[in-house]
Amino acid sequence: MTEYKILSLEEGWAQMEKGITKLKRILEGLPETPFNSEEYMMLYTCDGGNSHTLKYRTIYNLCTQKPPHDYSEQLYKNYKQAIEDYINSMVLPALRDKHDEFMLKELVKRWLNHKIMIRWLSRFFHYLNRYFVTRRSLPVLNDVGLSCFRDLVYEEFHVKAKDSVLALIYAEREGAQIDRTLLKNVLDVSIEIGMGRLTYYESNFEEHFLSDTAAYYSTKASSWCEECLKKEKDRVTHYLHSSTEPKLVEEVQRELLLVHENQLLEKENSGCRALLREDKVGDLCRMYRLYNKATGGLEPIGNILKQHITEEGIALIQQAEEAANNKAENAGGSHEQVFVRNVIELHDKFMGYVNNCFEGHAVFQKALKEAFDIFLNKGVAGSSSAELLATFCDNILKKGGSEKLSDDAIEDSLEKMVKLLVFVSEKDLFAEFYRKKLSRRLLFDKSANDDHERSIISKLKQQCGGQFTSKMEGMVTDLTLAKENQASFEEYLAQNSNKNLGLSMSVQILTTGFWPSYKSSDLTLPVEMARGVEAFKEFYQTKTKHRKLTWVFSLGSCIVNGKFSQKTIELVLGTYQAATLLLFNTSDNLSYTEIGTTLNLADEDLTRVLQSLSCGKYKILNKEPKTKTVSSTDTFAFNASFTDKMRRIRIPLPQMDERKKVVEDVGKDRMFAIDAAIVRIMKSRKVLGYQQLITETVEQLSRMFKPDIKQIKKRIEDLITRDYLERDKENKQTFRYLA
Incomplete structure (x- = not known):
């Protein structure tokens, strides 16, 4: 009986690696001799054989x-690792x-x-x-x-391979000569990699190929239609009477375009939606030229x-609401500012389509307006579009705004x-929000540039009328x-030595009707x-005796020197x-x-006030008890030990x-506006039916808001109870104006 030596894994695998390395070198085209019979026997295993040859069979022994x-x-x-x-x-x-x-050639070779x-x-194994x-x-x-090849190679390169194959197919369709054998070999890889199934071929190539084909021939169809129309017109020129041309063109258009228009336009990968989604400007221009005829x-x-525009607008609203719920995503600016910027870009984009692709045709101007009317008048994260636009302007126009432009x-x-703003139905709400923010910029010297302030008012006046901006x-x-008034006041104080105030004082006179109510x-x-x-009251009486001053202290600001133990x-x-x-x-201590x-x-x-002075960042007052909120039982004392690294601090x-x-004020103004519109209409018409009165009232007010x-x-x-109107005694649906 022959006794065999035990072959260790390390020794056996070292022999196998020599053979595998030689095989790799042959595959890479490096200088290498073919396997001889002894090398082959050392690695290759088979059934049977005598004891003499078995000692060469590495895998068999292991x-x-x-x-x-x-x-x-x-x-x-x-085996797999190798x-x-x-x-x-x-x-x-x-x-x-x-x-x-x-890359395709290399892929096939590999x-x-x-x-x-x-x-x-x-064979070896x-x-x-x-x-x-x-x-x-x-x-x-x-x-x-x-x-191994599928997971490491195919998964990484199948997308690039697909794109390259589709590019070659497009070139062939356009008349170029391509290597068809190469394409077949590349596609065979996706078939063979499925090991008997067409899953990879279908999902990674065929679906994209069919979609690409549909888009290609959709574009070609438009060109073909144009060519057909041109040829038919040529027939008129050469041998038909000129009166036949409009009839012939209409017939060709009806058969080629209108009969199947909905099917053509609604195609998933090549219809009008796909062209808009993929920004196919040239194809949209061609589509317009065809169907315009x-x-x-x-x-x-x-x-x-x-x-399409409505869907994109609603998607922007959803993005803004998601950003509002997740403040961490707002590193690029507030969700309101980002939303308005996105809407501006959306309007620019589709206004370009309307003017360039559709030549400014009224059908598409109407489509653009109606789409923006729909989505721009929806709420955005609890705010109306009117408020968002006013806030957008405020951020641009105020000092230290979020936008540096x-x-x-x-x-x-x-x-x-x-x-x-043209698309916003609640223009009166925009005006009120804008005035609120404008007042803060003007009164607190927050406006970055007076010229810009006047510029936008001029633009609003041009767009919405003088009454809107008065x-x-x-x-x-x-x-x-x-x-000018402040300069006169300072001159008055200088001329009256007994009016030494012991402080510097500036007063702004505001006309009640212009400013928001405070x-x-x-x-x-x-x-x-x-x-x-x-002192100012006395000064003002020297200027006029017919105007009443109402002091709005809530809008005032002061600079006070706080003398603390460490510094002032x-x-x-x-x-x-x-x-x-x-x-x-x-007083050292005072109660609430x-x-x-x-x-x-x-x-x-x-x-x-007490919350800001005792519970905020700057605790100028000490509060007892030391809670985070103010109650009516609290007591307060001056915090002499307060200090800060700054010499001047603002306590908001x-x-x-x-x-x-703002919404309440606008609601009241709307009530008066409706009353005024009804009275104007009835005063001019004297007698009017109910439905017509409703219609004319809505029409008059719709420039500023949509009345309910x-x-x-x-x-x-x-108005009936106040004797402005009365119902007709014979027809209750008719109203009469009472002078």
């Missing part, structure tokens, strides 16, 4: 030794270095080499495949080898354009914003006059501030805040009630939500 020296499982893993190593070291670098047709490698390795793989029900070695041919295209960019942005113009004028209060001012108010700090405060702090010049009574401040205002007063008040029909009915009833 697989048939008694445990624990049966290395079948390790060899199965080593293939993966070759792919990673040689195949992938070679492919990544090439592009387009050269696939053919891979199949040769798998075939040879399957035949015994492993025949016994170990079968007993364990594992994937056969050939399938393992193919899956056919009676009624443009309306379906206009409807598709309207639907050049003068030309600001003018361009304002111009485009005004164009969007109050805004009055506000700007007031501020100009205020500067809550006035009977604030009891500290003596230092009251002295200045009295200038505090920039609101009037309410300054009046509160001045009380502590004569004492402060409120002394200043005659309402609880709402007092709470906000918590802002109240002005949105609700129920509200119009309610206002009619109110």
Whole structure:
């Protein structure tokens, strides 16, 4: 009995690696001698044979030794690893270095080499495949080898390969000569990689090919239609009577275009929607030229354009709402600002389509307007489009706004914003929000550039009329006059030595009708501030005796020197805040009630003031108890130990939500506007039916807002009770005007 030496895995695999390395060199075209019979016998295994040849069969020996020296499982893993190593070291670098047709050729070459490698390795590992793989029900070695190529090579390159193949097919359709054998070999890779199934071929190539084909022939169809029309007109020129031309053209257009228009326009990959989605400007121009010649041919295209723009607009609203819910995504700016910018870009894009592709045709102008009317009047994260546009302007026009733009960019942005305002139904709401924000810019010196302020008012006036901007113009004028008024006041103080106020004081006179309504209060001012108010009253009486001054202290601002133990700090405060702090010049401790009574401040205002001075970033006052909110039982003391690294600090007063008040004010104004419109109409018509009165009222008011029909009915009833109108005694649906 012959005794065999145990062959270790390391020794056996070292022999196999020599053979595998030689095989790789042959595949790479490197200098290498073919396998001789001894090398082949050393690696190759087969059934049968005598004891003399068995000692050369490496795989056979490694697989048939008694445990624990049966290395079948390790060899199965080593087989796959050897293939993966070759792919990673040689195949992938070679492919990544090439592009387009050269990449396709390399891919085919590598696939053919891979199949040769798998075939040879399957021979070397035949015994492993025949016994170990079968007993364990594992994937056969050939399938393992193919899956390595699929997972490492095909998955990385199939998209690039598909694009390159489609490019070659397009070139062939356009008349170029291409290497058809190369295309067949490339597509065979996607077929063979499926190991008996067409899954990879169908999903990675065929679907894209069919879609590309449809788009190609859709474009060609348009060109073909144009060519057909040209040929028919040539027939008229050569041998038909000229009167036949319009009839002939109409017949050709009807058969080629209108009969199948809906099917052509609605095709998923090549219809009008696809052309809009993929920005196929040339094809859209061709489509317009064709259907413009056919009676009624443009309306379906206009409807598709309207639907497409509406969908894109609603998608922008959804993006803005998602951004509002996830502040972390708003690094590029507030969601309101980003939304308006996106809407401007959307309008620019499709206005370009209307003017360039559709030659400004009324059908497409109407489609654009109706689409923007639909989505731009929807709410966006709790805000109306009117508010968003006003906020957009404010961010551009105020100092330190979120947008840093050049003068030309600001003018361009304002111009485009005004164009969007055309689509907003609640223009009166925009005007009120805009005036609120304009007032803050003007009163608190937050406006970055007076020229831009006048420029946008001019643009709004041109777009919406003089009545729309009259109050805004009055506000700007007031501020100009205020500067002259302040100079006169300072001259008055200089001429009257007994009017030494001991402080610097500036007063702005605002015309009540121009500015938004502000809550006035009977604030009891500290003596230092009251002295200045009295001096200005005396001065103003020298200018006019017919106007009443109403002081709006909530809009005032003061600079107070705070003398703290470490250093003196200038505090920039609101009037309410300054009046509160001045009380502590004569008192060490004051209760909530004492402060409120002394200043005659309402609880709402007092709470906000004390919150800002004792619970915010800058704790000028110490509060007892030390809670984060202010209550009516709290007491306050001056914080002498307060300090800050800055010499001047601004202490903001918590802002109240002005949105609700703006909406309420606009609601009241609308009620008066409806009354006025009804009276104007009835005064001119004397007698009018109910439905016609409703229609004319809506028409008159629609330039500023869309009135609610129920509200119009309610206002009619109110005017009847106030004896402006009466119902006809014989027909209750008819109204008469009462002089």
